[in-house]
Amino acid sequence: MSLLLLGSWTAAERERWLALLQNELPGEQFELAPPAESTDAAAAAAVEVAIVANPVHGSLRGLPNLRLIQSVWAGVDKLLADPDLPTGVPVARMVDPAMNEAMVQTALWAVLSLHRGFFRLAKQQALALWCQPAQPRASEWRVLVLGQGELGGRVARALAAQGYAVSGWRTQAGAAGGFDDTQVRGLCGEAALAAALAEADTVINLLPLTDATRGFFNTRRFAQMKRGAGLVNLARGAHVREGDLLLALEQGQLGHAVLDVFAQEPLDPAHAFWHHPRVTVLPHCAAQTDARSAAAVVLGNLRALREGRPLAHLVQVARGY
Ligand code: GLV
DSSP, X not given: OEEEEEESOOHHHHHHHHHHHHHHOTTOEEESSOOOTTTOHHHHHHEEEEEEESOOTTTTTTOTTOOEEEESSSOOHHHHTOTTOOTTSOEEOOOOHHHHHHHHHHHHHHHHHHHTTHHHHHHXXXXXXXXXXXXXXXXXXXXXXXXXXXXXXXXXXXXXXXXXXEEEEESSTTOSOOOTTSSOEEEESHHHHHHHHHHOSEEEEOOOOOXXXXXXXXXXXXXXXXXXXXXXXXXXXXXXXHHHHHHHHHTTSEEEEEESOOSSSSOOTTOTTTTOTTEEEOOSOSSOOOHHXXXXXXXXXXXXXXXXXXXXXXXXXXXXO
16 A cells, blocks of 8 residues: 655655655655556555645546545645545545644734734835824724634634634534634624624635635625725635725725735736735745644544544535535
8 A cells, every 4th residue: 555645845845745754654655646547557556545735636536545635735625626536535634733823823913913004114114204103902903704714713712812802704604613612703694794894904814715705805895894904815815806806905995905825826926916005915825834743644644544543634525625
């Protein structure tokens, strides 16, 4: 049996994953490219687990004995969109403690920067402009976190711990995740969303990307938001209609956008976001998988598979996350 390691890694990242896994699984056979079923049927038949990072579509085809697809990315939208994804094989996503921590840090930085006007102050410094901003209290700053799974739930809780007035919205009532025992106001449903958008000073997007959430932020949604509010997109670029966002910024309906993710990545050097005075661009680095802790998560699932125990962080393929 072998483990297939596949993804949009740099050579160095792949080497790192290989070293971490080989160190823990010294007797194991690793494949670094999909064995072709036609020319190398024995190698294809030997693949038991695919450990993947946003792999190219079609690369998991023809692996008849595959028992687990383990993503090392938290978001599995691209993986699940693969028309050749083997059916009936469990798919697990990454829930990496270090990644959770990084996401909380990025969200805290973005909310603090918007709340205290730090993006504006940096621009003032460039103009040698001395102008003191207002200083609302954190408790007067309303933050709405969309998505209450692993990442959204943690972000909402961390912001509440800093004193912000936090609401957490999820698409489905009773869905797993969320942290209802905290200071976060839990919301669900379209009516609650409209009301929460209308009052939020900062909206953080941590929704999974599915057919239902693609293009979620569009002109209609921006019109529901409080005038001048900030949008922080830490999920996927396809959640946002970029043209609508630029228009909402031009019209002052949105005050500022912090964007970590884009419809096309890397972001085209000619894209209007780069030099927009009220857009902060991050190169999809809000929270990256940390191979050191993520490898332990992968190993945990490998052992569970072999020992017939329940697998962790399984994706509901039909639901899309
Ligand atoms: C990064 O965007 C991830 O989904 O892990």
